[in-house]
Amino acid sequence: MELLVASAVGVMTAAGIYLVLRLRTFPVILGMSLLTYAVNVFLFASGRLTVGAPPVLRDDMTVYTDPLPQALVLTAIVISFGMTAVVVMxxxxAFLGSDDDHVDDQPEEAETEEKA
Structure with missing residues (x-):
């Protein structure tokens, strides 16, 4: 189970970094979302993966899950939703202002001079 979760976190992180390094707006937004999903799964898995155990320790319980990573993941979901909305806006x-969705620092005049 741990190998599957670790592999999923690794694949989501690699895909997220790849998409963030693209030069278009939409893949950057998708990459940031994948990175937040990877962090959420990592935080959730850090509380020990136990199936069917309650998140609160009682007197008669010997096996329980840590509730702190669950609370951190819920907070991270809310923050990532807000940040995704900000980045989309x-x-x-930027798209409506320049009619282009490239993410680069060079203005169009510099690009046309380099090509000539």
Missing amino acids: IGLG
């Missing part, structure tokens, strides 16, 4: 504003 910034990307939409």
